[in-house]
Amino acid sequence: MDNSRIAILSTVINFDLYSKSSQFFPKNIQKYVIDGRNGMHGLHSIFYMMKKLRNKNIEWLIMADEDVLFQDTKIVFDLIDKMKSEDYMLSGIRDGGIISHRVYNPHVINTFFSILNFKELERIWNRNEIIKNNYILENEFMDDISNLIGSYETTSLYEPYYCFYFWLRRKNKKFLFLDTEMYKDQISNSVFYNEKIFLYHTWFARAYGNSDKHTERIDDLFNLLAFKADEISNPIIFRDKTFFIIQKMKKNYRRVVRKILKIKNLGKK
Structure with missing residues (x-):
């Protein structure tokens, strides 16, 4: 496989944690970071990803939070081989029924980790179509979820980014749903x-370095990986300098509109 056409993207809110965790990322591939400290994440991050990474000759994109x-990056490349040979568009972990504290829609993934056929995504990309897919019909997706032991809601629209995955599914793109188990701390999960375990997801990235409980818990997982503090990761970092201001302006505009509508409704009484 040509690793020059594989990249890894992280939307990061805690760069101290990223400086450590990224040292265990797959080697010899380009690392990209979206600076999420301005509130960019989820669907906004996906849209920004396409703006910054289109036409960079990326075939497979690994998406992994900080x-x-x-644990074993070779398995990541094995996954890509399988996806390539069996025509999978995306792989990841269901966002319901499989992680104890994620009880939402099992027909889409949680964005903490996924592998995406980026070349195919570039070919079919349509932002307007994606936005219009923020809905789900009863019994629309016929996955066999009878083996899910956790709670879930098949009609959940909990995350705004679900529309991206609904859009892919409605275009008949194949998803490879991976297996996971809760780690002994009952917060983290292994994938x-x-x-064979190939990664751990710790959750609560924002709390690392700010909460003794979560810092110690995450450091315990680092100890499983024989952490070496002298290794350095040098990603290409993207930051939308206008994002926070634009989102604040939109929020204020919506607030003003609501007030105007409320005054108008009062005037009709």
């Missing part, structure tokens, strides 16, 4: 492929 700790 609280993802890779499997072919019954």
